Amino acid sequence: MAARLTSQCYLASFRTLRRYKGQLSGKDITLKICEKPTLSTTSTEARENHSKYDWIGPPDPVSNIRRVHFRVSENEAPYERRLREERAKVQEWSHQFWKKHNTSFVQLKGEFIKQKLAKKSASRETTMANITITPDEMSEFYKKFLDDNYEVHKNYNWEWYKKNISLTWLTLKANLLNIITRRNKGNK
Template identity: 45%
Template sequence: MAALRPGSEAIRLYLCRTFSGGIGRLAHERGTERRDAASSRVSRFCPPRQSCHDWIGPPDKHSNLRPVHFHIPENESPLEQRLRELRQETQEWNQQFWANQNLTFNKEKEEFICSRLQAKGSGLRTKSGQRTALDAEEMADFYKEFLSKNFQKHMRYNRDWYKRNFAITFFMGKVALEKMWNKLRQKPKKTSS
């Protein structure tokens, strides 16, 4: 895993740390999604205690997304905690969606290839033992069919993804304003002599 390194600007650091997620639980769970079918595990890696950055892990084997281990500051405000939790929920939601989607895709692709090869009278393996493949035109039929069949599912995903990201951006703004307000309140007042 690699640590995200901060820039010299405070706002840039803050935005880099917080802009990798969205709001959780905005959409109802869909019956068509098989939550348990492809349980995607986030890396169990734990960064060093002294680390003050988010850590990005290797791609998940089911979803192909890189999990984020979020840094929890010692003096995290309730608003910052809410923001972090929303980001974590979004990561879990995204991991689960793509793990299920990839599982469905691979299963249907395999079924398509087998059915096409059986229709041709070919086996799954050639005489030399290599796996028989379909040409690009035949696979294009599968891709077109798969995308058409899952169009509504992808539309819901995109809608929910944007809702989550707009909500997380809103919370990022609130946290940034809270931090600026706290800095202004802590500045010592200048006395005129």
Template identity: 45%
Template sequence: MAALRLRNKPLYPLLCRALSGCGPQLAPERGAERRDAAPSRVSRFGPPGTSCHDWIGPPDKYSNLRPVHFYIPEDESPSERKLRELRQETQEWNQRFWAKQNRTFHQEKEAFIHTRLTAKGLGLSAESGRKATLNAEEMADFYKEFLSKNFKKHMRYNRDWYRRNFAITFFMGKVALERMWRRLRRKQDITRA
């Protein structure tokens, strides 16, 4: 109810713009670039130079996360800069963690499958020429073992993830209030003049 009444107030558009900023935009898929991407780089994708928005790129080959290219406004305040840098640092940290974790997962999964197939006396290829696989129950053993082995690592990741997100949320609120305050002061200056 209160939200419906707030829409009639002149502050509603200001509050929406302050909280949303310029807003991110999804980038088109770039398959050729993803195949050629070097392991040390996330992607060669880049938004056009005239963009005034954050852009979300295609999924990274190693982490499966979509990198964000942050827009840097010319009149960026210290709080906005701190927020952007914190978001960039968190994104890079997240990309590194999941790239390493996914690489480890795939290596251990392949080793597990190879070990189990060898124990059964089977090769990596089935008689039909397709890649031999294990059934869901056998793979469940691997998933359980992998999660148990990495439990502490995932707990540390979750703790750090929440800590970083609370800091980002705090700065987003601070930036939103500063933007709203700036707009109100400009409006007051215009009405006085």
């Protein structure tokens, strides 16, 4: 008995980026977007549906990354498998980065709030009922956090660009090999 992710899903169809740049050429893409995945057993039909689409899950509660469960074709070629595995690696790398980053952000924000509240409660001019942190005071924290993490964000962006350029090259290679393979099958 096979297991798969099930949830309330819908299909999202769209054209590639070329459509938005005014060109009419492009490739139709259909993705199955799912909101609350759960593990369940599947029928043959469900397994076929699973292999037709990439599944996009809900945002991770910590990293806020919507994880993609990449489809595995029955007759997946080695170059297609490599592309799928590399895409999964890049997604996992990004997920781990944002998970660590967001955990740090929440922790530092909590410490900042505690310090501000302690400082205000020690002041005699405020009553316990009036202790709040203003948006201007929070903006101090946000600015400091962004300044402290400037290099981290810059390095992440450069790595992300490099990884995505690599994926673009693998995608181009896989698509060209698919075209060649289809032409060779058509000539036989």
